[in-house]
Amino acid sequence: MALKGLRIFGGTHMTNWLAGFPDINTTKCPRLRGILLNVRPCGHINSAVPIYVSESPSQVFLSIMTTLYNHVLKNGIKSDEWPKLFIVMDYICNIDRTKAAQTPLPLSPPFDKLFISVSKVIHVFHHRNHVCPECKTGKYNPKNISVVYPKLKKRKTEAAEQSNAWLKRFAAVLNSISRNRQLFYLARQTFHRNKYLYTKSGRA
Ligand SMILES: [Zn+2]
Known part of the structure; x- marks a missing residue:
């Protein structure tokens, strides 16, 4: 099972995609790719978004964009603060080079330029694998991250x-x-994981 991770913000995206597959034949439909x-x-x-067939940048881009959009809306983050939001991922450079990522999206302004x-x-662990100067x-x-947040003691990537x-x-x-x-x-594992983390941090 290919599992990839990235780090970003808020949004309760978890159960939405479960409702998206109401009539699936559970024996013939493809399993998750990751x-x-x-x-x-x-x-x-x-x-936690399922990826099907292959781990294509377009599927990953759509997932990031959905989560990012929900997060910005939910927390009322203004457009002048968006550059302070960081997406950390091992191959974000390839996703950012796709046509969809470089052009304004079909959303109402200013959300068309959110991404x-x-x-x-790039994630610290994978940074050395990338060779281009960018x-x-x-x-x-x-x-x-340290440039935008100079007081941050540790980059928790x-x-x-x-x-x-x-x-x-x-x-x-x-x-x-x-x-x-x-x-x-x-969905249930993710829910309990989040609940456990909240309990551990004393916020429950
Ligand atoms: Zn790269």
Whole structure:
């Protein structure tokens, strides 16, 4: 099971996609290719989105955009603060180079330029794998977080990797059940993970 992670903000995206597949034949429909986790730096999982067929940049882009849009709307973040939001992912450079990511989206202004406005950096663990100057030292360099947040003691970019490691423990279960059950199982596991993290941090 391919599990990829990235880190971003808010939004309760979790059960929306379950309602999106009302009439699926549970034995003939394809299984998940992987699961994309959208995780906040504290470890809270914003969304766990199934990826089908292949891990294409377009599917990942759509998932990021949905979570980002929900987060900005829910928290009332103004457009002048969008550059302070960071998306951290291992291959965000490839997603940002797609045509959809570089042109304004068919949304009402200013949300059409939401994805263009936010900052995007490569995950620290994967940064050395990228060779082009833009990734090495340019706009995708993870050090850009420290430039925007100079008082931040530690760049907590590993939250998605940690959540990834947590979810991998359930890969055997997820691989042995049908798709609808996979989705249900995933939704419940994510819910309990978030609940556990809130309890642990004393916010419950
Ligand atoms: Zn790159």
